[in-house]
Amino acid sequence: MFSKTIIAAVLLVVASTTLADPVPPRGSCLEPCFPADHVCGTGQILVPPADGGDCFSCCAGTPPTPRPTNPLVVCSLVCFPPDHVCPPGQRLLGAGDCFNCCTGGPQV
Structure with missing residues (x-):
């Protein structure tokens, strides 16, 4: 009886590991x-x-928020740090620790 309990427990652990969510954790x-x-x-x-x-x-x-609402503004889907220097003609937009180089729209 005891060995059946151990076998059942091992099978439960193996099944839960096998059926675990295959999606990588956020930030991986x-x-x-x-x-x-x-x-x-x-x-x-x-x-x-x-x-x-x-x-x-x-x-x-996910891309940085807030995303530009102006359809003329196009941003790359790259997460740059807040001190990143964009190429000429692009400006850095974003929030937190994720910024994009964007083109178009009014220059500020």
Whole structure:
């Protein structure tokens, strides 16, 4: 009787591990080296390397909020830090720790 209880407990642990949610936790990243113009999958954002190199990662997350409501403003789906310097003709928009380089709309 005792061995059946142990076997049932082991099977329950294995089943719960197997059926666990396969979605990676928020903030987790894919390790491959993507170019800066890579388009990540749904629910992911392109994150630049911390060392300033050329290897970008796709990480679980959402684009920064608030998003521009002006349809003439186009932003990349890359999470930059608040001190990032955008290329000429683009400005940094976002909030928290996720900012985008955006083009279009009135320049401020």
